[in-house]
Amino acid sequence: MTWTARPYYLPVGNEERVFKAAFGQGMSVMLKGPTGCGKTRFVEAMAFDLGRPLITVSCHDDISTADLVGRFLLRGGDTEWVDGPLTRAVRGGAICYLDEVVEARQDTTVVIHPLADHRRQLPIDRLGVTLDAAPGFCLVVSYNPGYQSVLKDLKDSTRQRMIAIEFGFPPADVEEKILSHEAGIDQETTARLVRLGHAIRRAQAPGLREVASTRVLIAAGQLVAAGLPVRDAARAAIAGPLTDDPLITEGLIEMIDAYLAG
């Protein structure tokens, strides 16, 4: 994937410098942070800045090594090798982004080991070759330690081959800028939505697994930009996606009314 304009990303700390330094040294990068805090957008912006194509793979627990590396297909009477996304990135010197990498099975993720360390190689057993990564290749993985740390974890041998950049939700002023840029709504509404988001992040309810991310706030803002009243937008974009629990939904609606009314 390539872009004509830089994808909008507003840095919070030194993450851009860290990423570019790691890229320059041919190191692999691990992005940690809650869902909807801007990890994917960050990688897109970095790919643009560095002038590399970006190949994104959303990992799930049935993804296999062949899904990443490639496989033989039958075409008429012949077999034909088809590169997987990882192999394409290695050959073409692209940034390969494995989104939510812990969702993938552990036996799948070991395939990235020789790529992630100093060797920068991808062995392809089925072809009997070992590819050297082209210049400009960079492996980036992301995961959400919040809800996944109990469920699943990256092997230490995988983790230690990477440098880590931690993401959190941006402070209120930065988040307001992001929201007004992404959704294009007035400042008052932006400020209220951000305030509501910060309050939800503080609230404690056992059934609320994930809090209101920057992404859901933007979604609410976009609905407002499309002409929806702000409370309806927040109910649809924030309360609904966060929980199925009727009690917590009521609580969220009460918060939405308190913060967005008037």
Next chain:
Amino acid sequence: MRERVARAGPESASRLSRFQLLASAIAGRALDVAAALPGEASWTDGSTLFMAASPDASAADQVAALAVQASLIAAGSLEADIARRLRGRPALARRYLAIEGHRALASGEDLLPRPARSLIDRDAAARAGSPAASLALALGREAIPGPPPGFGVIRPHRLLASADRGRAAAAGPEGPLQPRRRQAESDRDPGDGTGDDGPVLKFFASSVGGQGALGRLLARMVRLGRDPTGGPVGAGASAKVRAALGPGGTGVRMAGAAGMLTETVTDRRHGMTYPEWDVYRERYRLNWCTVVEADPPPGDGASLAVPDADALRRPLARLGMGLDRCRRQFVGDDIDIDATVEARIDTLAGVSPDQAVYVDTLRRRRDLAVLVLLDISGSAAEPGSGGKSVHEQQRAAAAMLAAALHGLGDRVALYAFYSQGRSAVHFVRVKGFGDDLNALAMRRLGGLVPGAYTRLGAAIRHGAAMLEDRGGTSRRLLVVLSDGLAYDYGYERPYGEADSRHALAEARHRGTGCLCLSVGAGADPAALRRVFGTAAHASVAGPGQLGRVIGPLFRAALGSAELRRKGG
């Protein structure tokens, strides 16, 4: 909770509970919201916020009143040292609130909804920089305008009483040798002292040492006399069982240097022995505990209905699947040579070939054995949430789990356990791995009566061993349903907690996943963490909420065991 029910009808309680999330967001910690008595102003005891019930109050007024009280909590305005200074001085409390209320609102202004922000008097807020400064101003002679009516009131004595209750709950049972009290007793006014023989036992416990011989003897003497339940076997069983266990009839499990246990002899009817971790000496006590398996007497217990386990079935459905190499798939990782050759022959013969010529790795096979261990020690008889005892709730959860897993085709067993000393850890079979989940199993489950104690470590070790012996699958999971109160003769809290943690780690080390659930016991998360350590564990208010947590927990437990098994 009880207080809330007494104060407000169910209708208004449910209406106000909608505000809980907002209140906790402003206060920065979990907070209940309930209705104040008619005519009362809003106030809080630090854990519940009582809102004034005025029929003509607008939604904005309600939000503002709630924000003031929650902000006071967030700003530390209601800490015990302040409350003590305010106790018995309502006029001072009002003056304090008039200043501190504005300061608290202003300090958390970024988080407040607009109706609450409009309450802030910035001049008043700027006068004090801390609760102590506000108190100093309030103690002074200068005239201070009273707080706006929406601020409500501060009730120092209720704050202090609630803080005392909180401390008592956090400390758990009053002493290491005390059995858990019934709720009603421990809810007595904290001013009354602890009552009973608590202090006496505490004296012996501390002066003789909980694990000293004299301490244990005293504990046992007191315990045998006061055991209120009798238990299914009776208090004398410990000695009897030990006598019946001759050296020849005893199975032995040894602890090796790496903590790996190897089995030698087994004779389940007569008991299996297991080591126990002695946290004080930091080594195992070999052959220390004896576990006896038994079928429950064909009692008169009412049969339970097989519960509706739909809520659990969906999250569990995907988990037990093993990966299989499946041939003749339309897509896949590799080419299936046999299918390809056949397809080629078909093509050459002019027949339309079968396109399914790949091998794929799919989750098809059920590969999971689960042992559900139900804690039926005396503490489970305590009243739990929703008007049912902890035992009833745990039993319902166990039945739901067993029904869901059984329905999915997993191998599942359900055993109950209790203990009376180290030589009598009893396993009661409700459903073995080979048994059907039928009316007999449900009658056995219905007939279980809680009693006696919890030697959790031995139960976990035996459960893990059973899974390995009889589970018959490569993925194994031990589910412990317990309030997390590990306690038995010579098995005091810290010792029992350490031993339980060790037993869980041993099981995980051998590739058996462990998952601990506390249902309806309102267990303290910190205490659960002490007992269950890094094993997947959760506390839910009732069996109905299992569906929400069970998927992630099962995945966590199986995932960590899988890592071990593959030598991750």
